[in-house]
Amino acid sequence: xxxxxxxxxxxxxxxxxxxxFYELHVKAFRDGNGDGMGDFKGLVSRLDYLKELGxxxxxxLPMYPSPFRDDGYDIADYYSIHPQYGTMDDFREFLDAxxxxxxxxxxxxxxxxxxxxxxxxxxxxQSTDNPRRDWYVWSDTDDRYRGVRIIFLDTEMSNWSWxxxxxxxxxxxxxxHQPDLNxxxxxxxxxxxxxxxxxxxxxxxxxxxxAVPYLIEREGTSCENLPETHDVLRFLRERLETHxxxxxxxxxxxxxxxxxxxxxxxxxxFHMAFHFPxxxxxxxxxxxxxxxxxVEIIERTPEIPAxxxxxxxxxxxxxxxxxxxxxxERDYMYQEYARDRVARINxxxxxxxxxxxxxxxRKIELLNGLLLSLPGSPFLYYGDEIGMGDxxxxxxxxGVRTPMQWNGGWNGGFSDADPEQIYQPLISNPVYGYQAVxxxxxxRTPHSLLHWMxxxxxxxxxxxxxxxxxxxxxxxxxxxxLAYLRTYEKETILVVNNLAGxxxxxxxxxxxxxxxxxxxxxxxxPFPRIGELPYLLTMAPYQxxxxxxxxx
Ligand code: NOJ
Numbered sequence: 001x002x003x004x005x006x007x008x009x010x011x012x013x014x015x016x017x018x019x020x021f022y023e024l025h026v027k028a029f030r031d032g033n034g035d036g037m038g039d040f041k042g043l044v045s046r047l048d049y050l051k052e053l054g055x056x057x058x059x060x061l062p063m064y065p066s067p068f069r070d071d072g073y074d075i076a077d078y079y080s081i082h083p084q085y086g087t088m089d090d091f092r093e094f095l096d097a098x099x100x101x102x103x104x105x106x107x108x109x110x111x112x113x114x115x116x117x118x119x120x121x122x123x124x125x126q127s128t129d130n131p132r133r134d135w136y137v138w139s140d141t142d143d144r145y146r147g148v149r150i151i152f153l154d155t156e157m158s159n160w161s162w163x164x165x166x167x168x169x170x171x172x173x174x175x176x177h178q179p180d181l182n183x184x185x186x187x188x189x190x191x192x193x194x195x196x197x198x199x200x201x202x203x204x205x206x207x208x209x210x211a212v213p214y215l216i217e218r219e220g221t222s223c224e225n226l227p228e229t230h231d232v233l234r235f236l237r238e239r240l241e242t243h244x245x246x247x248x249x250x251x252x253x254x255x256x257x258x259x260x261x262x263x264x265x266x267x268x269x270f271h272m273a274f275h276f277p278x279x280x281x282x283x284x285x286x287x288x289x290x291x292x293x294x295v296e297i298i299e300r301t302p303e304i305p306a307x308x309x310x311x312x313x314x315x316x317x318x319x320x321x322x323x324x325x326x327x328x329e330r331d332y333m334y335q336e337y338a339r340d341r342v343a344r345i346n347x348x349x350x351x352x353x354x355x356x357x358x359x360x361x362r363k364i365e366l367l368n369g370l371l372l373s374l375p376g377s378p379f380l381y382y383g384d385e386i387g388m389g390d391x392x393x394x395x396x397x398x399g400v401r402t403p404m405q406w407n408g409g410w411n412g413g414f415s416d417a418d419p420e421q422i423y424q425p426l427i428s429n430p431v432y433g434y435q436a437v438x439x440x441x442x443x444r445t446p447h448s449l450l451h452w453m454x455x456x457x458x459x460x461x462x463x464x465x466x467x468x469x470x471x472x473x474x475x476x477x478x479x480x481x482l483a484y485l486r487t488y489e490k491e492t493i494l495v496v497n498n499l500a501g502x503x504x505x506x507x508x509x510x511x512x513x514x515x516x517x518x519x520x521x522x523x524x525x526p527f528p529r530i531g532e533l534p535y536l537l538t539m540a541p542y543q544x545x546x547x548x549x550x551x552x
Contacts, residue, residue, distance in 0.1 A: 013246045016206070016272055016377060017309045018467040019056035019104070020457055023316055024382040025071075026063050026085045027423055029404050031415035036422045038403070038414070040081070040090040044097045046406075049439065053385060053450075054457035057104040059208055061317060063091070067117050069177050071317070071401065073108075073210060074115035078195040095203050106248065107199060109207035111192055112214050113178040121179050125166045135188055136179045137171035137217060145171070148223045153346050173214045173223075183215040183232045193239050200240075206248030209270070212263065213253045225259055233269045241268075248272060250311055254323055257301040267305035275301065275310040275376055277324035280333055282314065282370050283356065284325075286363060287336045289500040291482035293329075295473050298375070309467075310376030314367055315384055318397055319348030320356070343392045352400050354387035359431065361387075362542035365452060366497060369544040372460045373486065373495045375471050385453040386442050389432020394424060402427050407440035459521050463548060465491045474508050481506035481539065485513075494518055494547040498539035507534035518547035526550075 012018075025038070032041030040063075050058065062072030065082050072082070081091050098105050114121055123132040142160035150156050152174055160169040161176040170179045181188050196207065216228040233251075240247060251263045251273040263270045281293040304310070320337070322330045330347070337356055338349040349356070357363040364387060371378045383404055391399040403426050406413030412426045412434030419425070426434050442448035460466050469488035476483060480500040486493040492513070498504045510516075510530045518527040527547065537545070 011246075014307060014309075015104070015246075016057070016248045016250075018461075018464060019377050020054065020372075020460065021057045021059050021106075021311065021377060021379040022050060022053070022055040022382065023059040023061070023313075023379055024404075025061040025317065025401055027061075027072075028401055029382065030406070031403075031417065031422075032086075034416040035084065036415055036417035037084045038423075039084065040086040040094040044094050046404075047097055047101055047103065050103060051101045052454065054454055054461065055103070055380065057106060057205065058098060059379065060105060060107050062108045062110060067115055067177075069115070070175055071397075073110055074113075074117075074175070074178050075110050076115045076117045077119075079198055092202060099203065104205040105203075106206040106208055106250065107204050108210060109192075109196065110210040111181070111183075112211040113172060113174060113180045116177045116179055125163050125170075128166060128168070134185050135182055137182050138166075139169045139171070142169045145217055145219060145223055148173075148217075151346070171217060173211065180214065180217075183229070189232055189235055193236060196236065196240065197243070200244045200247060204247075206250065206271075208250045208252060210252050212251045212270075213255060213259075225253075225255065225262065230262060230265065230269065233263070234265060237265075237269050250274070254321060256324060257297070261302045261304065264304045264308040267307050271307065272309045272311050272377065274379075275312050276321065278310075278312055278374070278376075279314065280320065280322055280325050280329070282367055283320070283337060284329065284333065285482065285499055286357075286367065287332075289480050291473075291479055291499060294370075294374075294482060295475075298471065299473070311379055312371060312374060312376040313379040313381065314371050315353045315356075315381045315400070316379070317381070317401055319345045319350045321346075321348040323347050340392070345397065350390070350392055350397050350399050352388055352390040353381070353384045354437075355389050355432065359387070360542075361449065364449065365456075366499070366542045366544055368453065368456060369495075369546075370482075370497065372456055373466055373484075373493070373546060375469075375486070377467060378460075380453075385450055386437055386439055387432075387449045388437055389427045389429065391425070391427055398424055405434040405438040407438050408435040412438060413440070455522070459546065462521070463491060463493055464488050465493045469493070474510070476506040476508055476534075478504055478506050480504050481537075483508055492516075492549040493521075494549060495544065496537055496539065496547075497544040498542060501541045503538065503540055505536060505538045507536050510535045513549060516549040516551050519550050521546040521548055 026043055027038045029038045030042030030046045032039050063081055063085050064075045065077040065080050066072045066074050081088055120132050120135050123130055124136050148159055163170050172178050172180050213224045215232050216226045217223045248271045251270040253260050253263055254276045260273050263273050277297050281297050284293045322333055338344050343349055343351055403414035442450035465486040465488035469486040472485045474483040482497040482499055484495050513530050516530045
């Protein structure tokens with residue numbers, strides 16, 4: 001496998017630094033066999049759409065056999081595909097078809113827990129001397145690891161649940177039907193490596209590793225980010241590096257940047273990690289019309305090893321999480337973005353991008369502009385490229401996981417099944433419903449969001465500084481202007497954003513770039529040469545500019 005030529009920037013082991021990622025759910029993308037549920041055959045038929053959009057790597061949400069009590073994050077078999085998504089051959093065909101188009105694929109590695117339906121757990125609960133017993137975390141009482149926070153606050157009362165079969169408590173950081181694996185047991189680590197090998201041999205380009213901070217428990221600690229957890233992760237990385245160089249591990253650790261930093265290790269743990277706190281601050285900066293929240297979090301973010309990269313996103317399949325903000329900031333976010341309580345869940349907001357931004361195309365473009373120009377590799381969430389809506393009434397986080405809207409016809413082009421058979425109803429209101437918001441109609445409209453997204457992706461792909469460059473903030477007196485320089489080798493990009501809903505002027509101190517000509521990247525027009533005096537830019541409401549600097 002080691003010699004396999006990879007798509008994208010062939011042979012470049014740092015491919016993930018330049019990549020634009022697209023997160024999608026097989027179930028929600030396209031139903032190829034008319035049973036009301038998306039599948040790999042359907043997804044294959046839409047790969048050209050994704051290629052056209054210009055993304056580089058697909059992140060596939062859990063596709064394994066599962067009772068679907070946490071949308072597939074409750075895995076019942078790590079070595080297979082959920083029958084409703086297709087067969088193993090369908091998966092292979094999908095992977096090949098993606099690779100043929102130069103699209104990479106990363107899948108989910110849910111390491112922390114399994115479903116309680118997994119045969120490992122079923123065996124473990126049989127008796128205390130079952131060989132699998134020690135694969136999970138058991139206790140006679142529910143008072144061990146006191147004080148460890150509960151993550152799914154709206155549903156769980158404790159991190160322990162009683163197993164009536166073996167008459168003991170088992171530990172779980174998420175839903176009670178998701179028992180935590182015991183990573184103190186070397187057999188569990190070995191098995192996780194076997195799982196990785198299985199999919200790597202098939203050709204996946206990496207994994208998004210779920211819930212990494214919680215692998216190990218120790219009395220008297222928060223049971224999060226423990227040194228022993230890092231040992232496990234280093235073990236898996238070392239194996240990966242030895243046997244499958246060029247594949248990528250991405251950490252989901254919803255923590256402050258200084259707590260995520262150790263997950264990069266000395267370049268010997270994760271290649272990538274999501275930067276969670278940047279996300280709510282993009283929304284906050286926009287609402288406050290002030291760059292402060294964003295500048296602060298980025299300036300507080302520690303340096304990471306050379307081969308590593310942040311992953312940044314606006315929305316994903318979960319709630320817009322407000323764990324990494326202060327109580328005051330959370331109140332502000334709820335007040336501004338989820339006044340309606342039904343839109344709130346756990347510590348977050350279960351809404352999609354377009355409705356969060358009140359369907360304001362200017363704000364949608366501005367936030368995507370930030371996503372594609374701030375440090376890190378951007379992750380787009382399926383459907384947000386056409387401005388899909390949500391349905392907060394569907395329970396849990398299902399309202400942001402509705403079927404992709406392909407056209408204005410039967411089931412929005414998602415499936416030929418009867419509408420009643422669809423895994424969950426399509427969005428059908430007059431504003432965001434599939435008749436109003438869909439791929440086909442946006443393809444036919446040159447000024448649609450979809451065309452705009454394709455264009456901005458294309459433009460980002462012309463400059464490596466976005467993915468690889470460092471960032472230096474310019475701090476004009478007008479705090480509604482967020483301006484920064486992204487520099488990589490000889491390339492410098494100047495980004496200027498107006499966070500306000502009113503016209504603004506910004507005077508940028510660009511003295512040290514005197515003599516350069518800013519070339520506006522969307523239209524190619526040269527702007528006045530940078531001189532000694534402050535560089536004046538006037539900006540329309542929510543406008544942003546990207547300039548490549550040229551020296552003649
Ligand atoms: C994080 C995933 O993003 C979320 O969807 C899931 O519910 C939890 N991990 C538990 O697996």
